[in-house]
Amino acid sequence: MSPRLLLLAACLAGASARAGEIPPDQRRSGYETMSRETQKIQDDDATNPGMLWVLDGEALWGKKAGAERSCGDCHGDAKASMKGVAARYPALDAARGTPLTLEQRINACRVDHQKATPFTYESEELLALTAYVALQSRGLPIAPRIDAKTKPFLEAGREAFRRRQGQLNLSCALCHDDNWGKHLAGSPIPQGHPTGYPLYRLEWQSLGSLERRLRNCLFGIRARLPGFGSDELVDLELYLMWRARGMKLEAPAVRP
Amino acid sequence: MARAVVTVPPRARRGEIVEIKTLAQHPMETGFRRTQTGELIPRDIIRTFRCSYNGTEVFRAELHPAIAANPLIAFTTVATESGTLSFEWAGDNGYTVTEIAAIKVE
Numbered sequence: 318m319s320p321r322l323l324l325l326a327a328c329l330a331g332a333s334a335r336a337g338e339i340p341p342d343q344r345r346s347g348y349e350t351m352s353r354e355t356q357k358i359q360d361d362d363a364t365n366p367g368m369l370w371v372l373d374g375e376a377l378w379g380k381k382a383g384a385e386r387s388c389g390d391c392h393g394d395a396k397a398s399m400k401g402v403a404a405r406y407p408a409l410d411a412a413r414g415t416p417l418t419l420e421q422r423i424n425a426c427r428v429d430h431q432k433a434t435p436f437t438y439e440s441e442e443l444l445a446l447t448a449y450v451a452l453q454s455r456g457l458p459i460a461p462r463i464d465a466k467t468k469p470f471l472e473a474g475r476e477a478f479r480r481r482q483g484q485l486n487l488s489c490a491l492c493h494d495d496n497w498g499k500h501l502a503g504s505p506i507p508q509g510h511p512t513g514y515p516l517y518r519l520e521w522q523s524l525g526s527l528e529r530r531l532r533n534c535l536f537g538i539r540a541r542l543p544g545f546g547s548d549e550l551v552d553l554e555l556y557l558m559w560r561a562r563g564m565k566l567e568a569p570a571v572r573p
Numbered sequence: 574m575a576r577a578v579v580t581v582p583p584r585a586r587r588g589e590i591v592e593i594k595t596l597a598q599h600p601m602e603t604g605f606r607r608t609q610t611g612e613l614i615p616r617d618i619i620r621t622f623r624c625s626y627n628g629t630e631v632f633r634a635e636l637h638p639a640i641a642a643n644p645l646i647a648f649t650t651v652a653t654e655s656g657t658l659s660f661e662w663a664g665d666n667g668y669t670v671t672e673i674a675a676i677k678v679e
Contacts, residue, residue: 358645361594363580366643369598372576522600522642 336495338560339508346564347507350498351573355519359571367448367517367569370441370524374449377442383433388446391430395453403451404459404566407555409467416470416555419447420526421546438545444524448515451568459512459566461558474556477549483540489553504573510561511554513570524569527554575599579660581674585652593624593632594647597662597670603638619664622646627656636664652678 348356358364378388378395392398407416410425417425423446424435436443463471478489492501493509500506514527521529528550532542543549580594597619604616616638624632631650650658660672 363578363594364596364645364647366596366598366645368578369576369596369643372578519641 339494339497341563344510344561344564345497345508346510346512346567347572348513348567348570350505350507355571355573359513359567365517365569365571367515367524367571370445370448370515371452371569373441373445374447374452377446378449382427383431386431388426388431395449399450399453401454401457401460403447403454403568404457405461407551407558408462409464414466415548416467416551418528418546418551418554419450420528421551423447423450439526439529444515444526447526448524448569451515451566454566455568457566458563459558459561461555461562463559467555470552470555471559473548474552474554474559477553478556478560483535483538485538487538489534509557510564511557512561512564513567513572515568516570516572518572520573527557575668575670577660577662577670577672579658579672579674581658581676583675584677584679587652587654587678589652590649591652591676592647592649593658594645595622595624595660595672596643596645597622598643599662599664599668601636601638601640601642601644605638617665617668619644619662619668621661621663623661624648624650625659625661626650627654631658652676654678 348359358366362368375395381387381390389395403419406419406422408422409415410417410422420438420443423443427433427435436446461467481488481491489509492506497506497508511527511530514530515524517524518530528545531550531553532545535542575598577595577597579596582591585591599619600617601619602614602617604614604618606614608614618638618640619636622632622634622636622644623630632648634646636644655676655678658674658676660674662668662670
């Protein structure tokens with residue numbers, strides 16, 4: 318076979334539809350498919366706009382709220398106490414019996430322990446604190462804890478990932494499991510691993526949470542939008558983190 | 574929250590060209606966008622950025638509505654003497670932020 322024919326055969330093999338979950342060795346962070354320029358913005362803390370929120374989060378960490386207590390009063394230095402925390406969220410809350418996302422955990426802490434009002438989703442404050450906590454896990458492998466209690470939520474998330482929905486009748490899996498690496502209107506389809514949230518999206522011109530991104534995607538397929546913090550989004554988040562287990566956290570990431 | 578981050582090499586050799594990076598937190602609202610009910614969102618942008626090196630202006634930029642939010646401005650200057658670099662952003666609605674950074678020239 319001539320080299321040209323071999324190349325064609327290789328291309329055809331690559332183009333055939335993949336199905337099922339992505340094998341661990343083929344998983345890629347969205348970082349790898351974005352442009353070199355965007356990668357450089359993320360790599361340097363001096364240019365990564367997400368660091369602006371991290372600095373705000375650091376200030377909020379030490380600020381007293383509600384019952385005159387700050388995050389730091391209980392948790393001490395975030396650099397030590399919050400290391401690895403973001404890598405294992407969403408995590409089961411024993412009292413509630415359901416998994417909580419990092420944002421929900423911060424708000425639960427505010428209500429239960431600080432006796433303060435919870436932050437609204439996507440508010441500057443909540444994004445800032447989440448970014449500051451997430452930064453402490455940068456470079457650590459994603460490792461959500463899956464046991465008998467969290468398994469049903471993981472399965473619900475998996476089901477949501479595979480369920481066709483919306484007017485376009487698409488599931489998450491159709492793009493992100495079966496057709497990653499191809500293009501959708503000129504943009505590469507990523508595998509959809511939540512390795513860098515909260516992240517700065519150039520399209521948003523702002524930091525945003527994973528739930529904002531998920532709602533964004535659901536809007537794109539013209540599906541019903543579940544509310545921030547809804548069970549459906551939390552389960553999906555848990556499944557996505559499990560799907561990306563072992564990959565390195567890169568928060569606050571930058572994406573186009 | 575109005576915050577700015579500047580990155581200046583803490584030490585440099587005399588005559589060396591040093592790169593300075595600045596990042597300012599700002600929405601840079603263009604003034605051309607409308608709300609869902611059709612009302613114009615008023616313009617809110619940074620208008621000017623200045624950098625002075627021991628009191629002498631070494632870099633100045635005018636910013637316009639097409640510039641992205643949280644503008645990153647990177648530029649170079651020649652390290653002439655030890656001292657301070659001061660940075661000033663000014664814009665609509667009374668926005669001003671100042672930052673200073675020290676540089677040691679050997």
